[in-house]
Every structure is written in C-alpha cells, then in structure tokens.
Amino acid sequence: MIRPLLPAHEALARLREGNRRFTTNVRSLDALLSHxxxxxLGRQTPCAIVLGCSDSRAPAEIVxxxxxxxxxxxxxxxxxxxxxxxxxxxFAAERFGTRLVVVMGHTLCGAILATLEHMESPGGTSxxxxxxxxxxxxxxxxxxxxxxxxxxxAALLREATRANVRVAADHLRHGSQLLEQxxxxxxxxxxxxxxxxxxxxxxxxxxxxx
Ligand SMILES: [Zn+2]
Numbered sequence: 001m002i003r004p005l006l007p008a009h010e011a012l013a014r015l016r017e018g019n020r021r022f023t024t025n026v027r028s029l030d031a032l033l034s035h036x037x038x039x040x041l042g043r044q045t046p047c048a049i050v051l052g053c054s055d056s057r058a059p060a061e062i063v064x065x066x067x068x069x070x071x072x073x074x075x076x077x078x079x080x081x082x083x084x085x086x087x088x089x090x091f092a093a094e095r096f097g098t099r100l101v102v103v104m105g106h107t108l109c110g111a112i113l114a115t116l117e118h119m120e121s122p123g124g125t126s127x128x129x130x131x132x133x134x135x136x137x138x139x140x141x142x143x144x145x146x147x148x149x150x151x152x153x154a155a156l157l158r159e160a161t162r163a164n165v166r167v168a169a170d171h172l173r174h175g176s177q178l179l180e181q182x183x184x185x186x187x188x189x190x191x192x193x194x195x196x197x198x199x200x201x202x203x204x205x206x207x208x209x210x
Contacts, residue, residue: 008189011047011100012208018065023200027065034067046072049092051168052104053079053111058195060104063202072098078111078164079103080136081171090178099187101172101179104202105165106195112160115141140164165192166206173207 006014021028049072050060060066060073072092074085081103092098105112114130115137140163141156149156169192172179182188192206 005045005097006047006099008100008187012189012191012204014047015064015102016204019063019202021065022063031065031067034069038068041069044069044096046070046092046096046098048072048100048102049089049098050074050102050104051079051081051085051089053077053106053109055106055109057197058104058106063195063200072096078109078115078133078137079105079168080133081168081175082136086172086176089172090176093179093182093188099189101188101190102193103165103169103172103190104193104195105161107158107161107197109161111137112157112164116157116160119145137164140167162194162205165194168192169206
C-alpha cells in the first residue's frame with residue numbers, strides 16, 4: 001500500500017480554494033502551466049478522486065481549477081455508483097494513495113429529470129442500458145415522491161439531486177470492503193457535493209462534518 005499523499009482535509013481545502021478561483025473567474029498559474037509539464041507526469045499523484053456527472057457543463061478539472069495530473073475523475077450520467085465506479089475509486093485510492101473522494105452532483109441534472117419522467121410514464125422508450133442508470137437513481141427519488149415535494153417539481157428535482165449524491169456517497173462508504181477499511185484505518189474521506197450551474201459554486205454538503 002502506498003503512503004497517503006495528502007490528508008483528505010488538505011485535499012478538500014485545495015478543492016475549495018480552486019472552486020473559489022473558478023467562481024471569481026481567476027485561474028491558477030499551476031493549472032494553466034500544467035499542460036507544459038506533461039513529460040514530468042510519468043507517475044500520477046492525484047489529490048482527489050471525483051465521481052461526477054457526464055454533463056458537459058460540470059467538468060471537475062475546470063470547476064476546481066486543477067491541472068493535468070491533479071484529479072482522478074470518473075464521470076457517468078447521474079454520478080451513479082455501479083460496480084465499475086466502485087472499482088475505479090478503489091483503484092485510485094489503493095494505487096495512488098489518494099485520500100479524498102468527492103461525489104459531485106449538479107443542479108439541472110438531466111439524469112435526475114429523466115429518472116423522474118420515467119417514473120411518471122414507465123412505458124417510455126429508454127433502452128435497457130439507459131434504464132440501468134435510471135434504476136440506480138430511482139431509489140433516491142421514490143421516498144421524496146411520497147412527501148409534499150411531489151407537488152413542487154423544482155424543489156423535488158433539487159432534493160432528488162442531493163439525495164442521489166448522499167446515496168452514492170454512502171454506497172462508496174459501505175459498498176466496498178477495501179474502501180471501508182481505508183476509511184476506518186487510513187484516513188480516506190468520502191464527501192458529497194453539489195455544483196451549482198448558475199453560480200459555479202460547489203457546496204460540500206455531505207460527509208464533511210459541517
Ligand atoms: Zn447530470
């Protein structure tokens with residue numbers, strides 16, 4: 001096992017700082033110049049693992065103002081956790097010693113909306129592969145449909161996005177023996193966040209201890 005590179009809370013501070021630069025339209029020189037240092041990246045040392053949505057408006061490297069080699073990014077529609085996502089997180093945590101995992105959802109997520117639409121009219125045209133994504137998002141939305149949120153679509157979508165992030169983060173914390181052990185014994189931290197497309201702000205709302 002590789003020695004942890006950077007404690008989770010320091011990696012989190014780095015992402016918060018990077019996001020602050022992004023929201024104020026500033027870019028770090030390190031990130032800008034990283035493309036001139038390709039040859040020095042024979043070995044990667046990412047400070048964080050980010051599981052984000054494939055949405056074209058939510059690229060982790062840009063949102064956190066990071067450069068080449070800084071982030072190990074897994075992107076899939078709806079930032080769902082299927083076995084290959086768990087395996088990717090395990091891979092980076094074990095091989096590179098990265099100790100921060102961020103599950104990042106975002107406002108106006110098409111995958112959340114598609115899931116809601118599918119629940120409303122199940123006979124839709126989605127393919128089996130597409131349904132495999134919907135089926136992983138659905139359990140986060142179903143309990144909300146039984147609350148008063150069912151009558152407020154905008155609020156429902158907002159809460160569903162966050163619920164989906166919480167479920168994905170919990171899945172990573174408890175769905176892998178390797179990750180569970182790293183959390184208990186080796187400082188691995190899994191946090192949930194939401195990226196706001198309007199403001200550019202990333203709110204780390206789950207697992208940071210306030
Ligand atoms: Zn999305």
